[in-house]
Amino acid sequence: MSLTKGLVAGAAGTVALNLTTYGDMLLRGRGPSDVPTRVADRFVDRAGIGLGDEETGPHREEAVGALLGYVTGLGVGAAYGLLRRRRGALPDWVAGPLLGAAAMVSSDLPATVLGVTDPTSWDRTSWVSDLVPHLVYGFATASVYEALR
Template sequence: MQPVTKGLLAGAVGTIALNLTTYGDMLLRGRASSDVPTQVADRLADRIGVDLGDGEAKSNREQAAGTFLGYVTGLGVGAAYGLLRRGSGALPAWAVGPLLGAAAMAGSDAPAAALRVTDPASWDLTSWASDVVPHLVYGLTTASVYQVLR
């Protein structure tokens, strides 16, 4: 199996782990899902001139596009990791996992901040934990799965 394919598979499993962690947190705390991905999708569509329609159809497309962007980020970080790891020695998951989590977090939070959908500087500790913990789970899972696939 090629390193990029391994990275994609590892990123896919990491993304599932991130989603399970996020939805588990929502279930335990009774909190609503974030509307940030939907807002990012809406603003990106506006910037590139894509018409998402009107009313309920627009809302549904924004939600789907926001979710799609999350999967692209998770798979993209995994694929990039596969490319970077090609030919290098074994790195322990505990060491590289937080870096992969930070990369995935930056991949979702940086565009949201750049589009002025959110301002991480204004987040409270609970908001940070709701973002950091699932991304850390993503990174550790992605690194562990990649290591197993090697």
């Protein structure tokens, strides 16, 4: 049951992250990040997986990138559910930032290792654009998990 609650909470957190990201894009008029697509490209290339020809391949890479984001959100939520069962409750003001950081590391670390991005070169705006949606994810995930108890 804790795993299911974690998955549901992670799904809610992922929706909250996406709403925050798309809201930011709307407010600032900025384009979407190409990092998820580039991570997918590097990942499937290193794994020796072909995603199609020049016409369909880029669309599939974009889909893989988006799906990896969902896997991350659901995975962090599921892990939280399992940890909560063993370790007990944390207040939302603690769990939220920890979950946000876990989701951020889970998405940014592979991108960094694959050479897609370098967080040490990000400016303040880039950090805020990455940090805020992940914090929203964390608080939403923690709050929904708590509500399901």
